[in-house]
Amino acid sequence: MLDVPLNEAVTLADLTRDPYPIYKRMRAETPVVRMAQTGRILVTRAEHTKWIKENPEIFSSDDPTTPMKPAFQAHTLMRKDGAEHRAERMAMQPAFSPKVIRSDWAALYARIAEDYVSRLPRGETVDLFTDLCAPVAARILAHMLGLEEATDAEMIRWSQALIDGAGNFGYDPKLFEVSDAANAEMNALFERIIPRHQSEPNNSAFSVMLNARNPIPLSQMYANVKIAIGGGINEPRDALATIVYGLLTNPDQFEEVKKQELWDDAFEEGVRWVAPIQVSGRRVTQDVEIGDVAVAKDERVLTIQASANRDESIYGGTGEAFDVFREKHPHQAFGSGPHHCAGAQVARRTLGQIMLPLLFDRFPNMTLSDPSAVIWSGFGFRGPLNLPVTLR
Amino acid sequence: MTKITFVQPDGASQTVEAREGDSIMQTALAYSIDGIFAECGGAMMCATCHCYIDDDRTGEASETELDMLDCAEDEVRPSSRLSCQIKVTEALDGLVVHLPVPEE
């Protein structure tokens, strides 16, 4: 058994800029390693990250020391285990089920996507990221959660405030002021629309929770809706931008995908290649071995699904490349175990089956003239920060 | 020795030898059976291990399993089960598991 090796060289700034060469080396040399700058243990091999997430008794999500609680003004389901976690999650899950998506949302999503795509100016260069990816994700989510009254701009701002707060490991009070203000606005809206959901119930998450036979406490309904706002905008937005980038920088694949309409495959490959949520944290509840490394109770491990998704033991030597036509293997972009993404089917359908086909039906010859102008960033969450494409 | 037969919607079937203590879902993954994805790894959180089993030996789905089955992609029938919730034992020798029709 080995002690956890220490890496004093790698910084969060390095990982935010370009984590992939660093993870590749870690997978080969130190798959379980402590990062001196944060004290946390990084786990980079697919086999280990999956095992950690599927064993919540040993690797708990319940961690009162993360800034998630002040940011959301609640202990949310993402940070709970066991029966309590399940009760809160299942209260909301029906709104995200494939059947409800088909029966209630598919037509609406198609209309929303159509509407936003048709506003894009043909022949011009636009930033797809701000002009399409973010607002469409926001509008769709507003409907699915039952918050039609919220504007795109509000949804986007709240989401960012929650995420910045939840990632506020430096406990900067200014960031919590921003998330507190967003919480106040969200709470006011939720309160205002309760009567509507009581008199006209629908299949939105808020409605389903409010009208359940055994409702969970109102405070947890609020927390759930906020988790979905925090998790339901940036990830689809980043995923869409990543997939479009992957296709436009690989013209051969792009042509073949269009010809065969392989949008679902393009979606899966995009989120595998650059996982929108790259890292998840777990608290170690007992002394345990990860591979041949001894990890003590009360340590915090960071499972790096971004790295797992390129692991040589699954993808051979080709994992670093975007390749829609690679042999199919399960990836971990949606996590695994009890906290497996509640919105995975929603994301697949809205992006793979509605957004991508529609976008490229309208602009089949879209180009990205200068890929080097696209800036990638992020350690916890990752994606392009801009996507200047010319619409044709 | 426990043999389990997986039947695809088109009737194609494959009989495999299951390891005692594995779940049906794990057995399916071990033999790369089409139609079982098991994205949550058996935590009863994804319903992508949905199958149909018409056989008393596997008992009844729990309340929690039924709730999750409501979120399955495909048609839910009285014989619907989450394959991650059924453990392989010798008593299940000869079990037949039908995979759902992928819906598009």
Ligand code: HEM
């Ligand atoms: C491409 C898009 C998306 C990706 C890559 C993604 C990824 C993830 C990942 C990796 C987790 C697990 C975190 C952990 O293990 O601690 C997660 C959890 C979650 N996601 Fe997503 N997500 C996406 C879209 C969505 C959407 C659209 C929604 C809302 C409708 C959503 C709602 C949630 C919720 C509620 C959880 C918490 C589940 C729990 O703790 O039980 N996600 N997501």
Ligand code: HEM
């Ligand atoms: C000195 C600075 C930082 C330290 C020490 C730090 C440390 C950590 C730790 C320990 C975790 C795991 C949390 C847990 O136990 O669940 C974590 C998760 C995370 N961090 Fe950071 N972090 C820092 C900066 C950042 C920055 C700048 C960002 C955003 C760009 C960020 C985004 C995230 C995200 C998104 C997660 C995953 C949250 C989750 O899965 O619940 N962190 N970080």
Ligand code: FES
């Ligand atoms: S594997 Fe996810 S519910 Fe069975």
